Amino acid sequence: MNAATPRPAVFLDRDGTIIEDVDYLTRAEQLRLIPGASAAIRALNEQGLAVVVVTNQSAVARGMLTEDGLDAIHQRLTDMLAADGAHLDAIYYCPHLPEGGLAPYDRSCDCRKPAPGMLLQATKEHGIDLTASAMIGDSLRDLDAGAAAGCKTLILLRTGHGAAEEAASALRASFVAEDLAGAVAELLSRR
Numbered sequence: 745m746n747a748a749t750p751r752p753a754v755f756l757d758r759d760g761t762i763i764e765d766v767d768y769l770t771r772a773e774q775l776r777l778i779p780g781a782s783a784a785i786r787a788l789n790e791q792g793l794a795v796v797v798v799t800n801q802s803a804v805a806r807g808m809l810t811e812d813g814l815d816a817i818h819q820r821l822t823d824m825l826a827a828d829g830a831h832l833d834a835i836y837y838c839p840h841l842p843e844g845g846l847a848p849y850d851r852s853c854d855c856r857k858p859a860p861g862m863l864l865q866a867t868k869e870h871g872i873d874l875t876a877s878a879m880i881g882d883s884l885r886d887l888d889a890g891a892a893a894g895c896k897t898l899i900l901l902r903t904g905h906g907a908a909e910e911a912a913s914a915l916r917a918s919f920v921a922e923d924l925a926g927a928v929a930e931l932l933s934r935r
């Protein structure tokens with residue numbers, strides 16, 4: 745493929761989407777892949793889609809986790825997925841919290857979802873065609889970030905917090921899926 749040709753991406757939330765949601769995951773040992781997540785990411789890889797994680801990690805601003813600690817968690821996640829033959833093209837995180845965070849993370853930013861900053865940065869750095877891309881997550885703020893970035897498809901999952909957000913998502917989501925595996929199967933069937 746010509747590297748200059750933008751390709752579609754699937755943006756994935758992390759907690760409640762790829763891994764089980766625990767309140768403020770701060771240790772790699774807490775990582776648990778949601779069943780079917782690796783195979784779903786592998787299917788996206790095989791279709792030539794960029795797979796980019798975009799995750800709010802205010803645990804950093806809250807002083808519960810350093811950025812080095814977060815990097816170690818993401819390395820472990822990368823290794824777990826690789827063991828299943830799945831690959832993430834990039835992981836972007838927002839460490840900020842505008843109110844109540846610790847310096848230097850206590851500022852408003854353009855990366856904390858529902859802001860689209862992480863998706864826009866990924867688009868610049870990885871040659872992505874946003875208008876052909878999808879955002880998948882378990883929170884309305886995921887869908888709102890995808891919409892603000894100009895993603896074509898917005899998918900809410902019932903995993904994580906998603907079941908509780910489903911009623912409010914009606915006007916936002918392109919569709920609602922049981923989990924990441926279901927979302928990817930439906931997304932690929934529409935291509």
Ligand SMILES: [Mg+2]
Pocket residue numbers: 757758759760761881882883904905
């Ligand atoms: Mg989530």
Ligand SMILES: [Zn+2]
Pocket residue numbers: 838839840853854855856
């Ligand atoms: Zn941020």
